[in-house]
Amino acid sequence: MDDEEIITDGLYEILSKLPIDLDMYKAYSGEEALQWLRRTRFDIVLSDIAMPEMDGLALMDEIRSNWPHCKLIFLTGYHDFESMYQAIQWPGVRYLLKSEGYNKLIDAVGQAVLEIEEELRTADLLQRSKESQISLETLAIGNYVRHLLFEGGAGGAIAENFSRLNIPFDPVLPVLIALGSLSLAESRRSYADRQETALKVKLLADSYLGKRTRSLGIIDRYGDLVWLVQPLPSSEIKEIGFENTVSFLEGMFELIQDACKESLSVKLSVTMGAEETAWETLPKAYDKLREHEHLRAGDGTQMVQSVRLREAEAISRMRWRFPDEKAGMLTAHLEGGRRAEFYGLFDELTRPAIDGSWPSPYASELYYSIALALLSYSNRWNEQGQFPAGNFMQLDAFPSWQERFGSLKTAAMEMFDVREQGEQSRAITAVDKICAFIDEHIAEDLSLVRLADEIHLNPSYLSRLFKQERGVKLSEYIEDARFAKAKDRLRNTDSKIGEIGISVGYEAAHSFTRVFKKWSGMSPQEFREQAGMRKQTSNRI
Structure with missing residues (x-):
């Protein structure tokens, strides 16, 4: 960002042409940049040192406080040794003279x-995390937090348990909750691999979240990750409160996702509460996150979505518990949409029954356990009669164990198909909503951050989802929409060029003219004149 509009626009245009996939934002003052920084995470900031209202060094302090991993490139038009000296004290800061040129x-x-890519790939975080040995206390904490997720907690008992287990939370304050779901490569889908990978992700996330929050991550009984988070007390860091902590978590979880992908070859999706919850209502909040994770738009890969926990009570159908451990894991795969893992475990469980290794009573028990899991899933999610009605509980309807378990597997396949169709449908609906919003607000701020706010997804996930569904980048779609509106108004209205530019989102007439010429190869006035001549010719004919 820079206080000179022409320089800022020029840098934006040049960097947008680089063969690097960048989501870019412009700001013409330090205060405007600060507004962006408070809305979403930034990895690289270009800034002039000398600006009105807030100079670059003051902005640097804000960036360092909110996004410690951000890289900062300072630009200045003169040799300012004192400012340069202050800037380079912080790792990740560069200092360039404007006279050094664009190259x-x-x-x-x-x-x-x-550097950012290398930091994501580095094994240093994992190495430091491994040095934190898992102790009996850690296991006890995990068990207790899992108890809180199912039973909640309040009053003196929770304070006493926090103290005895050295849990670093204030039992009087509420807590933020986030749910993480892992997608593993086919070769790493065993139970042991999943648990080991989940633990590595937890430890890696701890190293990111611990810099600004009190956080605790555990692996729940479904093999997913759950994080509980409170802001650090004001005595330990600049007080930020729960609202700003939510923004911080959204940005950090994106970094954690990238680090997981680079260091562990694991994809992580996150569903988090958009506001804090009391300890006694933690089970409802947890269940609501699981519900929204299930009803996500698209496949959820590297998604960060936020959920308004106070808008409605958690749906009671989520308060479901399955007793048997292996059947429970089968159910967890069904709930999590993990088709390959479900089929693998299903075949493992049913093989002895099909080949006759198990006596009939044991095979029957297994059959009804799986049938009950499918029936329960169907009862909770089959609101529109999409799943096969089936006769899950009628064992004698099939003559052999192979046909009996085959019918269950077929029913499960249909359930997975319906789920994926629902994800695709919600993805289309989300993208259609964004397109409608763009059309209705073409003259307004259409930044990726604002559009993501409209459907409560993180910006980078929306960017990927839009390109996946429409085949073009969101920024290109917005440019095309603005170009189409501008051409229509140039052809069919007598409005001034500057007024038309404003009506399609360009406050400065020269910016509109420059962009329009890039789009069409001619200025807006030349286009209007040419369109007028074509219209006259058409009328004569």
Whole structure:
């Protein structure tokens, strides 16, 4: 960002042409940049040092407080040794003179991108995490937190348990909750692999979240990750409160997702509460997150979605518990949409019954356990009669164990199909909603952050989802929509060029003219004149 509009626009245009996938934002003052920084995470910031209202060094302090992993590139038009000296004290800061030219700046941005990618790949975080040995106390904490997720907690008992187990939370304050779901490669889908990977993700996330919050991550009984988070007390860090902590978590979970992908080859999706919850209502909050994770738009890969926990009570159908451990894991795969893992465990469980290794009573018990899991899933999610009605509980309807278990597997396959169709349908609905919003608000701020706020998804996930559904980048779609509106108004209205530019989202007439010429190869006035001549010719004919 820069206080000189022409320089800012020029940098934006040049960087947008780089062969690097960047989501970019412009700001013309330190205060405007600060508004962006408070809305979403930034990995690289370009800033002038000398600006009105807030200079670059003051902005640097805010960035360092909110996004410690952000890379900062300072630009200035003169040699300012004192400012340069202050800037370079912080790792990740570069200092360039504007006179050094665009090539130097492009090199600096490229180097910053490489550093970010290297930090995500590095095994240093994992190595430090491994040094934190898992103790009996850690296991006890995990068991207790799982108890809180199912039973809740309040009063003196929770304070006493926190104290005895050295849990670093204030039992009087509410807590933020987030749910993480892992997608593993086919070769790493065993129970042991999943538990080991979940533990690595937990430890890696602890290293990110611990810098700004009191956080605790555990693996729940479904093999998913749950994080509980409170802001640090004001005595330990600049007080930020729960609202700002939510923004911090959204940004950090995106970094954690990237680190998981680079360091562990694991994809992580996160569903988190958009506001704090009391300890006694933790089970409802947890269940509501599980429900929203189930009803996500698209496949959820590397998604961060936020859920308004206070808008409605958690749906009672989520308060479901399955007793048998292995059948419970089968159910967890069904709930999590993990088709391959479900089929693998299903075959493992049913093989002895099908080949006759088990006596009939044991095979019957297994059959009814799985049938009950499918029936329960169907009862809770089959609101529109989408799943096969089936006769799950009628064992004698099939002559052999192979046909009996085959019918259950077929029913499960249909359930997975319906779920994936629902994810696809919700993805289309979300993208259609964004397109309608763009059309209705074409003259307004259409930044990725604002559009993501409209459907409560993180910006990077919306960007991927939109391109997946429409085949073009969201920014390209917005440009095309603005271009189409501008052409229509140039053809069919007598409005001034500047007024038309404002009506499609360009406050400065020269910016609109420059972009329009890039789109069409001619200025807006030339386009209007040419369109007018075509209209006259058409009328004569």
